[in-house]
Amino acid sequence: MNWTRLRSSEGRSDFSRRRSWAAGLAAGVLVLGVAPPASAESLVVVDGDDSVAGVDLMRARVTYAPRQVRVRTVHDNLVRQAIRAQQWITVHVDTDPDDAGPEYRLQGALNRGTDYQLLKVKGWRGGGRTLTCAHRMRIDWKRDVVRVAFGRGCLGEPESVRVALVVGEMSHEGETYKDWLLGPRRWTEELQRG
Numbered sequence: 001m002n003w004t005r006l007r008s009s010e011g012r013s014d015f016s017r018r019r020s021w022a023a024g025l026a027a028g029v030l031v032l033g034v035a036p037p038a039s040a041e042s043l044v045v046v047d048g049d050d051s052v053a054g055v056d057l058m059r060a061r062v063t064y065a066p067r068q069v070r071v072r073t074v075h076d077n078l079v080r081q082a083i084r085a086q087q088w089i090t091v092h093v094d095t096d097p098d099d100a101g102p103e104y105r106l107q108g109a110l111n112r113g114t115d116y117q118l119l120k121v122k123g124w125r126g127g128g129r130t131l132t133c134a135h136r137m138r139i140d141w142k143r144d145v146v147r148v149a150f151g152r153g154c155l156g157e158p159e160s161v162r163v164a165l166v167v168g169e170m171s172h173e174g175e176t177y178k179d180w181l182l183g184p185r186r187w188t189e190e191l192q193r194g
Ligand SMILES: [Ca+2]
Pocket: 047, 048, 049, 050, 051, 056, 057, 058, 179
């Protein structure tokens, strides 16, 4: 997985300026339990316990806020140490429903010291062009939560988006697991811009 070593430094610095937003969101989740701003369209999908792997996707929330698309996933048990298990997530983003496949793909490793990358892609497979526009991924190992955010401009300012999520794990014995939200290559409902 050589992509785990790639960095998207420009995307990071863009988002570091938005830290106040991120802190506010985290606090809102903790205190209120949900309540995205009224201007954001949001959906929650419960995936449930369908794998013994720690990375097992339990639920996901996707939000299209006026300036960002956000994906928050909750897992069974994220591990910091890659030596225990290598874990990863891929977020496929569909911004052009006339073309069946994704237009963007964020792939990230979920262990400490690893990294993530956003690509402009044509379809489900193959490589793509690495993007450095505003996006970020944050991992909370204590709560087993991953938060991904894309600047709306980074996704070409689409009218609507939908996502397809898959997580994977390779145990230290070399066993591999995959867990798709809703099923292989299944999209969530479309979200209109909030
Ligand atoms: Ca699951």
